[in-house]
Amino acid sequence: MRLEAKLALFNALSKLLLVLLGALVIPPIVSRVAVSHTDQRLHEKKREVLALIARDGLTAFVRQEQNEAYADYNILKQEYISLTPEAGQAAPVAVERIFDEQRQVDNDVEDFRILSYRFAAQGRPYRLEIGSSLATVELLEATLRQLALWVLVVGALLTIVTDAAFARFLLRPLSDLITRKLRNVRHPSAFPFAPISTSTTDFRRLDDSLNEMMHQVQSAFEKEREFMSNVSHELLTPVSILQTRFENMLQDPDLSHTHSLKIVESQKTLYRLRNTVRTLLLIANIENEQYLREDSVSMAAVLAEVLNELDDRLTQRELHLRTQLSPDLVLPRANHSLLFTLLFNLLSNAIKYNRQGGSITVTGALLPGGGYRLAVADTGPGIAPENLPHLFDRFRRFNAGGAASPEGFGLGLPIALTIATFHEATLTATSELGKGTTFALEFAGSSVASPVAV
Numbered sequence: 001m002r003l004e005a006k007l008a009l010f011n012a013l014s015k016l017l018l019v020l021l022g023a024l025v026i027p028p029i030v031s032r033v034a035v036s037h038t039d040q041r042l043h044e045k046k047r048e049v050l051a052l053i054a055r056d057g058l059t060a061f062v063r064q065e066q067n068e069a070y071a072d073y074n075i076l077k078q079e080y081i082s083l084t085p086e087a088g089q090a091a092p093v094a095v096e097r098i099f100d101e102q103r104q105v106d107n108d109v110e111d112f113r114i115l116s117y118r119f120a121a122q123g124r125p126y127r128l129e130i131g132s133s134l135a136t137v138e139l140l141e142a143t144l145r146q147l148a149l150w151v152l153v154v155g156a157l158l159t160i161v162t163d164a165a166f167a168r169f170l171l172r173p174l175s176d177l178i179t180r181k182l183r184n185v186r187h188p189s190a191f192p193f194a195p196i197s198t199s200t201t202d203f204r205r206l207d208d209s210l211n212e213m214m215h216q217v218q219s220a221f222e223k224e225r226e227f228m229s230n231v232s233h234e235l236l237t238p239v240s241i242l243q244t245r246f247e248n249m250l251q252d253p254d255l256s257h258t259h260s261l262k263i264v265e266s267q268k269t270l271y272r273l274r275n276t277v278r279t280l281l282l283i284a285n286i287e288n289e290q291y292l293r294e295d296s297v298s299m300a301a302v303l304a305e306v307l308n309e310l311d312d313r314l315t316q317r318e319l320h321l322r323t324q325l326s327p328d329l330v331l332p333r334a335n336h337s338l339l340f341t342l343l344f345n346l347l348s349n350a351i352k353y354n355r356q357g358g359s360i361t362v363t364g365a366l367l368p369g370g371g372y373r374l375a376v377a378d379t380g381p382g383i384a385p386e387n388l389p390h391l392f393d394r395f396r397r398f399n400a401g402g403a404a405s406p407e408g409f410g411l412g413l414p415i416a417l418t419i420a421t422f423h424e425a426t427l428t429a430t431s432e433l434g435k436g437t438t439f440a441l442e443f444a445g446s447s448v449a450s451p452v453a454v
Helices: 003-056 134-183 201-250 257-287 299-309 311-317 336-352 385-390 412-422
Strands: 070-073 079-085 095-105 108-121 124-133 295-298 320-325 330-334 359-366 372-378 425-432 436-443
Touching: 003 079, 003 108, 003 124, 003 134, 108 134, 124 134, 134 201, 201 257, 257 412, 295 299, 295 336, 299 311, 299 320, 299 336, 299 359, 311 336, 330 336, 336 359, 336 372, 336 412, 336 436, 385 425, 412 425
Parallel strands: 320 359
Antiparallel strands: 070 079, 079 124, 095 108, 108 124, 295 330, 359 372, 372 436, 425 436
């Protein structure tokens, strides 16, 4: 998972946890706020009533001689005010308390939040009660709870979006670094050294370190290329000279038969040495991209050339060949000679490690998701499963059934893999003991022209 996606996921999960925590914490807080707000309103009304009593006197509310109480309810019975004279002596100090209690209003019983205030006036005690319906408190509480939850949810969503946008902006240099300098660079010579635009110190240091490292890699590649070229020339020249001298020695009529056999064996050794050097040089040149891909190559045409070259060997082993390329693959940017070597090595192995009188099947077909797959299957003894991961290692030789083979140099399949990689293709092998081996060459859709039926 990408770093940006991980940050966005963590951000979303943390905000979700915050919303869940808020859903648990907000209701009791809102309830307390609603009650506190109601109590504050009751105190304000108490001060207003006491101010009216101080201005107009108690006679405006109660008649002391008849010991009558005063009560006032609003039309919806959500609030009430009552002023009641009490028996006994006046309290030395005022007493106030707030509580919840039921009150009968007309024929209904309502739950009220009540402020009770006992005070003395004109030598007599009085009780002032100011009540607010709990239904009003619950309505206020529900409104505040809903508002708080909505604010929390909207705030969480906004922060998720803004945090994701900021993370994307912040990590954009890293994405450019990966795309431009890591993912799309297939060879050190194609590495872009232009600095990434960023104000983040860590990304700047990473970019500088990559540039410095790639300078070193390019220098190493240049030295390796020069070394391989010099070595190949230095080795091939004396080998050719020795071969010429051996041929001249064989022409000597005075040379004994024993010495002639030794010279012939020496020639075979030189021949193997020359082929090994040329093969290694070929691999090095391909890996250093010293070959061009400027040809439009038909795989059916290359396959026909290879089969024409191997026709005698097919006849000698009595192998039955079946080809089915439908449609044909046309590579718009390829190297004809390298593709010939690739197919030649695959078919040569299929002949070499096949059973007498067996068969070879070459098939080509379009892949469902785009691209093309070319497969070469034989009916040989197969390759042991433990040897498959090392099949493309250099100087590894496997005989039929997976045993080590004394023949060849172990460079045919590494060359095939190198050529496939050079053409942006993948080469894989599957095998089953006793049934045969299949080499599959898959080309990506971007490197394939419009195939035509053959």
